[in-house]
Amino acid sequence: MSGGVDSSVTAALLLDAGYDVIGVTMRLSEESRDADPNDRSCCSLSSVDDARRVSDVLGIPHYVMDFTAPFQNSVVDYFLYEYQRGRTPNPCIACNRYIKFEGLLNKSKNLGASYIATGHYACIQRGADGLYRLRKGADTDKDQSYVLYHLTQRTLAHILLPLGKFSKEEVRRKAETYHLPVAHKAESQEICFVPHDDYKTYLRKKRPESYAPGDIVDGMGNVLGRHDGISFYTIGQRKGLGIAAPHPLYVTALDASQNRVIVGGADAVYASELVASDLNWTMWDNLSEPMEAQAKIRYGKREIRTRIIPQREGSLYVCFAEPQRAATPGQSIVFYKDDIVLGGGVIDRVIS
CATH class of the missing domain: 3.40.50.620 (HUPs)
Incomplete structure (x- = not known):
């Protein structure tokens, strides 16, 4: 309660x-x-x-x-x-x-x-x-x-x-x-x-090392500006980049290994495929064969038709019937058959 x-x-x-x-x-x-x-x-x-x-x-x-x-x-x-x-x-x-x-x-x-x-x-x-x-x-x-x-x-x-x-x-x-x-x-x-x-203030307080400035780059690696720390950005974000450009720019990826925020045009925010892991299924222990299902990539998003292909290492390869905006590593993808929840997993990698 x-x-x-x-x-x-x-x-x-x-x-x-x-x-x-x-x-x-x-x-x-x-x-x-x-x-x-x-x-x-x-x-x-x-x-x-x-x-x-x-x-x-x-x-x-x-x-x-x-x-x-x-x-x-x-x-x-x-x-x-x-x-x-x-x-x-x-x-x-x-x-x-x-x-x-x-x-x-x-x-x-x-x-x-x-x-x-x-x-x-x-x-x-x-x-x-x-x-x-x-x-x-x-x-x-x-x-x-x-x-x-x-x-x-x-x-x-x-x-x-x-x-x-x-x-x-x-x-x-x-x-x-x-x-x-x-x-x-x-x-x-x-x-x-x-x-x-206020999660940004919370992060600064609990993990001050997350405040690590770095480069904002385009898809080719060209430096366009500076960021305050990749923890303070998310996929699909447009505001707060501090970059003057002839067309709108959006966060398309976060590169933790290089401490870089990667930006691009509106089209670059859409993904056709992704890889998910940390899987759970509500009615069986594992998925062994490819299957068709509806999927949500975030709470509040509409469902989209997908094809799910299990991988040997315990992950899933997911193909969308139409590109999805701002599929985000760390968020969950959940699969449905009609109104029944089949299971889901955590998005690991997004493929444009």
Whole structure:
């Protein structure tokens, strides 16, 4: 229970369904807990208080579990390391994978719980073949199946996602019906451990070595300007380059080995192919044959038809039916068949 409306309604719905419910708030990071009294992120003290108030209204026990050490190792350190490598990480996916659906699930099992439940907008269904299928949420604007591609058959068997069939508006109306104090609480879109969502300042503070100026070059290696550190740039970026040019320039690649930011025209931002690794499949252990699927290269992006070709070293070669803008190393690519999540991986290399 993060203290938001989604997890709060999740608890209420499960109570109505006859489950014995315990509310758990995960203590993840100290970074923003006391810095801002108005902070409403999932790590803030105010959100812990909100979760406790909701638990009191529902009449369920509420506990706070300390996950600060694994969160630091698996999420924060990964976040900082990826930026230093010239990649763009997704800390929310890392948190879901290693903290919520691994750490919390294991700790909950030790307490005797059969399931963990979250307020994600996605669905889990068990088929006649006994396999669990992760499906998109009914609310297409809120569907969060993209960030859950790492779930396996082992974990899907112990997860409940009761909000998958509802829209956000329906969830808020249900919160009002249950008289929950967070019915109209605003959503937080920020990275919970980064104060004020200012990741550049955070990087300078935590990894001052990331502030390493270098050259901005074109595709031929010609020096066009200087940058403050490759960690502060991302693929597709146009603003903040400080270069006078007769046509718009965009960041097309980040070369960590040479500490260079590579720029080019608008066409150079599009990719036709990529290589992905760190793979996970929701219904089988591995992919052995080429296949066709729909794919998303970032949360909020539309799906595109792709051909997936497994490689010997455990990576994937992905070919897009049409070029995709700003495919970014470090971000996840997730594969679908209709509304079913097949799995996904992390983008390693982009091919124009």
